Amino acid sequence: MPSSPSPPPPHDAAPPLQRVGTHSSTMTMAAGHGYIDPEAQSGRRSLDRRQSLSSVATEKDYVGDFLQEWERPQRLRELRKVYSHQTEKLGELDAPGDASEFIDIDKELVTWDGPEDPENPRNFPTAKKWRITLVIGMYTFVSPFASSVAAPAAQEYAAEFGITSPTIASMTVSIFLIGFALGPLFMAPLSELFGRVIVIRVTTVLFLIFSIACALANSTAQMMVFRLLSGLAGSAPLALGGGILSDIWAPVDLVRAMAIFSIGPLLGPICAPVMAGFVVENIDWRWVFWILVILGGVSMVIGMIVFKEETYAVVILNRKAARLRKETGNENLHTIFEVTEDVRTGFLIAITRPVKMLVMNPVLLMLSLFLAFVYGFLYLLFVTFPILFQGKYGQSIGIAGLNYLGPGVGFMVGLIVFTPLLQKIYLRLTAANNGVAKPEYRLPTLLMGGVLVTTGLFWYGWSAEKQLHWIMPLIGTAFFGAGMIPVFAAIQTYLIDMSPRYAASAVSASTLFRSLVAFAFPLFGKQMYDKLGYGWGNSLMGFIALPLGILFPLFLYRHGEPLRIRAEKRMEEWDTKMRARALEGETSSSLP
Incomplete structure (x- = not known):
């Protein structure tokens, strides 16, 4: 039986500069070669939206190693903590759209099937x-x-x-x-x-x-x-x-x-x-x-x-994630809206x-x-x-x-x-x-x-x-x-x-x-x-x-x-x- 993972560090006590262990080279590149910028975290440097989203992805991956075996509710609570903390620092409400920026670094994120996805109401x-x-x-x-x-x-x-x-x-x-x-x-x-x-x-x-x-x-x-x-x-x-x-x-x-x-x-x-x-x-x-x-x-x-x-994108994507969880048996599939x-x-x-x-x-x-x-x-x-x-x-x-x-x-x-x-x-x-x-x-x-x-x-x-x-x-x-x-x-x-x-x-x-x-x-x-x-x-x-x-x-x-x-x-x-x-x-x- 696997041992229980150690609890994550408090989200307001992150180290000032941390090399992030990654599961993919794509994530490392997207996050500025795997470093968390302490100035961005403290709010002293303004980031554009895509840079800040990359920072969220990096920090999410930092806690990802010990979230893999957790139950879905606990996993979402921890992911939500990371997003909530990052939102508080950068003044963002949520990732825009379906957060497809994360698709290469979060393999369990459910998004539209490309820009021409017929389920997207804008493509009706x-x-x-x-x-x-x-x-x-x-x-x-x-x-x-x-x-x-x-x-x-x-x-x-x-x-x-x-x-x-x-x-x-x-x-x-x-x-x-x-x-x-x-x-x-x-x-x-x-x-x-x-x-x-x-x-x-x-x-x-x-x-x-x-x-x-x-x-x-x-x-x-x-x-x-x-x-x-x-x-x-x-x-x-x-x-x-x-x-x-x-x-x-x-x-x-x-x-x-x-x-x-x-x-x-x-x-x-x-x-x-x-x-x-x-x-x-x-x-x-x-x-x-x-x-x-x-x-x-x-x-x-x-x-x-x-x-x-249905026309509301949030509800459509959440229903899609629920359907995929049922079809695949992977309870960790989620949309950005379920995380946040x-x-x-x-x-x-x-x-x-x-x-x-x-x-x-x-x-x-x-x-x-x-x-x-x-x-x-x-x-x-x-x-x-x-x-x-x-x-x-x-x-x-x-x-x-x-x-x-x-x-x-x-x-x-x-x-x-x-x-x-x-x-x-x-x-x-x-x-x-x-x-x-x-x-x-x-x-x-x-x-x-x-x-x-x-x-x-x-x-x-x-x-x-x-x-x-x-x-x-x-x-x-x-x-x-x-x-x-x-x-x-x-x-x-x-x-x-x-x-x-x-x-x-x-x-x-x-x-x-x-x-x-x-x-x-x-x-x-x-x-x-x-x-x-x-x-x-x-x-x-x-x-x-x-x-x-x-x-x-x-x-x-x-x-x-x-x-x-x-x-x-x-x-x-x-x-x-x-x-x-x-x-x-x-x-x-x-x-x-």
């Missing part, structure tokens, strides 16, 4: 990528459609349920957005641990069930609870859509896909009241929800057929990441603040349009619902104009920077969106205040809608470029913030317009939009890069400390 056929993109666009249309579909029906079921408070009636509509806000806190982490497909499939089924429950509701409490649960389930496409698209599309090809992803949350809430107004007027308010059920059921079936293959993170620690980090991103990243906070403001005002329109056009302009419920087409027309114009413009500006700035792309190159069109949004707010407010022809307020909302397209597209693509691996968490952080604001805005809209009128009420909104939509993006374009880099480093350091603490706990619990 283009037609397949577009099918997935269209399914995600369909999902992100249906769930926001549900968010506003109750607006024209609110007065009808409020009378049936005995609701007398306008605030409570508005809350039955906007409480859906609380689900939108809370859902991403769980959806994104779950998808980064267990995969995108399973989360999307389960939540679409739940969304359908809760939509049926809304159609059958018989009290205020039932309506509010089921609307909240519908929002929770319906938040999954918004939380995961950006991450799914970044899984399959390279950054240079992402803009058109993100345009489809961004139009759903804008067009869905516009189309719903147009349809619902006529349904409520001519049939019954419950049929508003039955139509939603039909739409949700059709989209669920299409999604189940088309979107079947255990499931419990990974879930804890992932579930807190969206909120930490908002708190620790001022760039994400500033952009999310403007996105939240714009999105919140859109929902303010949904609950105040009936008051304006039915009350002041004397229109019927069905005709008043057609006014939602005002921002809808703006959305379509913005989509046609700004989608190619965003891509053109991004590529031009990248070429001018010697082909090196930066997330900040997404921001120039955001400035244009800020100008249009601000213009639309003033135009809509004062034309409604003076009760000009009904087309005048709608022109203002069209300006506002056109401006929302570059706002959504620029910010969403920026967040993905800023944090590719954790794109779902970055988008979820933004979704959390904007959904909370969209929930709050309708609650004070009627009171604001009663006190200030449409002119000064919307002027107040316009004065808020000026710094958020013009000054902030201009500042970020010129000075945002160092802020972004420092914020990313803070996030990496925070995650590294959490992994180190978890590792210390595992090590101490394994001691006799």
Whole structure:
């Protein structure tokens, strides 16, 4: 029986210069002829990413001799200790991609089968990528459609349920957005641990069930609870859509896909009241929800057929490693992600990441603040349009619902104009920077969106205040809608470029913030317009939009890069400390 290996030396007590015993000459060459650089370890010399990865590989091989006979959990704990220590010293979160740099020196590392591996989502056929993109666009249309579909029906079921408070009636509509806000806190982490497909499939089924429950509701409490649960389930496409698209599309090809992803949350809430107004007027308010059920059921079936293959590279590689361990009997096969993170620690980090991103990243906070403001005002329109056009302009419920087409027309114009413009500006700035792309190159069109949004707010407010022809307020909302397209597209693509691996968490952080604001805005809209009128009420909104939509993006374009880099480093350091603490706990619990 072989003797037990000696425990490894503490990772913070490594010798200053150590000749490393190796199993292959390749490893020795990759590690600078087998020496560990003490300056690199102490952080006094900056290394590029490939040099630092070689250092990790060398140190890993240093402990490799006495890890060969250990059980898999203990082996991963020791490897994790080395990676965690190296990450702490060099400020790296994890090895990039599949860590194929290690393949010659770590024979048990599972990676892609070359750059053309068909399992890699980036290598999916283009037609397949577009099918997935269209399914995600369909999902992100249906769930926001549900968010506003109750607006024209609110007065009808409020009378049936005995609701007398306008605030409570508005809350039955906007409480859906609380689900939108809370859902991403769980959806994104779950998808980064267990995969995108399973989360999307389960939540679409739940969304359908809760939509049926809304159609059958018989009290205020039932309506509010089921609307909240519908929002929770319906938040999954918004939380995961950006991450799914970044899984399959390279950054240079992402803009058109993100345009489809961004139009759903804008067009869905516009189309719903147009349809619902006529349904409520001519049939019954419950049929508003039955139509939603039909739409949700059709989209669920299409999604189940088309979107079947996992897209998150981490999950795909981990499943591949598990399959190979079962087929070969070699329990030491692993991916870089299994080495650097255990499931419990990974879930804890992932579930807190969206909120930490908002708190620790001022760039994400500033952009999310403007996105939240714009999105919140859109929902303010949904609950105040009936008051304006039915009350002041004397229109019927069905005709008043057609006014939602005002921002809808703006959305379509913005989509046609700004989608190619965003891509053109991004590529031009990248070429001018010697082909090196930066997330900040997404921001120039955001400035244009800020100008249009601000213009639309003033135009809509004062034309409604003076009760000009009904087309005048709608022109203002069209300006506002056109401006929302570059706002959504620029910010969403920026967040993905800023944090590719954790794109779902970055988008979820933004979704959390904007959904909370969209929930709050309708609650004070009627009171604001009663006190200030449409002119000064919307002027107040316009004065808020000026710094958020013009000054902030201009500042970020010129000075945002160092802020972004420092914020990313803070996030990496925070995650590294959490992994180190978890590792210390595992090590101490394994001691006799």
